[in-house]
Amino acid sequence: MNTITSGIVRIEQPGKPEVLRYEQTEIEQPGEGEVLIGQKAIGVNFLDVFFRNGTFPMPAYPALIGLEAAGIVEQIGNGVKEFAVGDRVAYYGSNGAYAEKKILHAKEIFKLPDDISFEQAASIMIKGMTAHMLLKQSHELKAGEVVLIHAMTGGVGTLLSEWARSIGATVIGTVGSAAKKDLALKRGFEHVVDLSAENFDERVRQITDDKGIDVFYDSIGVATFQKSLELLKPGGSAVLYGWASGMPKINTGFIEQRKIHFVQAVLNNYPAYQDKSGKALPEIFSLVRNGVFQLEKPLIYPLSNANQAHADLEGRKTTGSIILVPAVGKDV
Incomplete structure (x- = not known):
C-alpha cells in the first residue's frame, strides 16, 4: 500500500514548549469510511498547552496534540458518500491536529460554509463553542x-x-x-x-x-x-x-x-462539543457574518514553529487567535 508523507508535531513526554518536535512521518492511505485532509489552518488553544505540559495526561507517549483544523479533502476511503475530493471541511475535538495531513473518519468532519475561511474556522470553532458554553449554559448572560x-x-x-x-x-x-x-x-x-x-x-x-x-x-x-x-x-x-x-x-x-x-466549566463535558457534526456552529458562524465577532487576522506560525506559538501564548505575548499552517504563505 502506498504511503503519504506528512509533517507532524509530536511530544516525547510532557513538558515546556520545547518538547514540541516537528518531524516528517509516513501515514497510510485512508481506510474504510475515512478521508485524508490536506490541512490549511490549525487552531492553537490553551487546551493544547494543558495536553502538552501534562495537566491533562495523554494515554501514551510519544503523543500528538491539537484539537481543531480546517482544510481540503484530498482522498476518500471506501464507503464515504457524503464527501468528495476537493471539499472544504473542518473538525474539532479530534486529537492530533498539529499535522500537515490528517486522516479522520468521515463522521468526525463537516463541510465548511463557503463564506467561512480556513483561518476563520480554525480561529473560531473551539473558542466559539467555549464562549457559547460560558454565556449560554454556565451562566446565561442577560x-x-x-x-x-x-x-x-x-x-x-x-x-x-x-x-x-x-x-x-x-x-x-x-x-x-x-x-x-x-x-x-x-x-x-x-x-x-x-x-x-x-x-x-x-x-x-x-x-x-x-x-x-x-x-x-x-x-x-x-x-x-x-x-x-x-x-x-x-x-x-x-x-x-x-x-x-x-x-x-x-x-x-x-x-x-x-x-x-x-x-x-469543562468544554469536553459540553454536549455541543461532544457532537462532532458541526451542528453547534451555525450560531457561531452567524456571529462572524453579522460582525459581532470582529475577527482580526490571527497570529500565524509555521507548523514547524509550534513550540514558539506555545511559548508566546503562555507568556501572554499574544492577543486574539493563533493558528499554525504547514508553510507560511499558503492560502488560508
Missing part, C-alpha cells in the same frame, strides 16, 4: 447585567467580551499589559483594567459604585479567582474555565454563605 471577563483580549476572552456587549451587558475586562489595555479601548470597551499596573478589585468597585458584579468568567485562576468572588453580588455566578496561573483553592464556605452559583 442584558443589563454587569460581567467581569478576565484576559479579555485573549482568544476566548475576545469573543466573550464582544458577545457580552452585543447582548447588552456592562463589560468590565482585565488585561495583562498597557498595550493590551490600549487594544481593548480601541475595540470600544470602556472599562478595562491593566493587571500589571492597577488593583483590579479596587477598580471594579469604583466602576460599579461598590454595587458588585453579577457574574465573572475566569481563565486565569489563582491570581484572580478569590478577589473576583469577593466582587460578586450575593447570588451571583462564578465561572472558572481555565487556570493559566494555577488552579485556585475554592472557598466553599464563602460561596455557600453568599449563595454564589459556582461553575467549573
Whole structure:
C-alpha cells in the first residue's frame, strides 16, 4: 500500500514548549469510511498547552496534540458518500491536529460554509463553542447585567467580551499589559483594567459604585479567582474555565454563605462539543457574518514553529487567535 508523507508535531513526554518536535512521518492511505485532509489552518488553544505540559495526561507517549483544523479533502476511503475530493471541511475535538495531513473518519468532519475561511474556522470553532458554553449554559448572560471577563483580549476572552456587549451587558475586562489595555479601548470597551499596573478589585468597585458584579468568567485562576468572588453580588455566578496561573483553592464556605452559583466549566463535558457534526456552529458562524465577532487576522506560525506559538501564548505575548499552517504563505 502506498504511503503519504506528512509533517507532524509530536511530544516525547510532557513538558515546556520545547518538547514540541516537528518531524516528517509516513501515514497510510485512508481506510474504510475515512478521508485524508490536506490541512490549511490549525487552531492553537490553551487546551493544547494543558495536553502538552501534562495537566491533562495523554494515554501514551510519544503523543500528538491539537484539537481543531480546517482544510481540503484530498482522498476518500471506501464507503464515504457524503464527501468528495476537493471539499472544504473542518473538525474539532479530534486529537492530533498539529499535522500537515490528517486522516479522520468521515463522521468526525463537516463541510465548511463557503463564506467561512480556513483561518476563520480554525480561529473560531473551539473558542466559539467555549464562549457559547460560558454565556449560554454556565451562566446565561442577560442584558443589563454587569460581567467581569478576565484576559479579555485573549482568544476566548475576545469573543466573550464582544458577545457580552452585543447582548447588552456592562463589560468590565482585565488585561495583562498597557498595550493590551490600549487594544481593548480601541475595540470600544470602556472599562478595562491593566493587571500589571492597577488593583483590579479596587477598580471594579469604583466602576460599579461598590454595587458588585453579577457574574465573572475566569481563565486565569489563582491570581484572580478569590478577589473576583469577593466582587460578586450575593447570588451571583462564578465561572472558572481555565487556570493559566494555577488552579485556585475554592472557598466553599464563602460561596455557600453568599449563595454564589459556582461553575467549573469543562468544554469536553459540553454536549455541543461532544457532537462532532458541526451542528453547534451555525450560531457561531452567524456571529462572524453579522460582525459581532470582529475577527482580526490571527497570529500565524509555521507548523514547524509550534513550540514558539506555545511559548508566546503562555507568556501572554499574544492577543486574539493563533493558528499554525504547514508553510507560511499558503492560502488560508
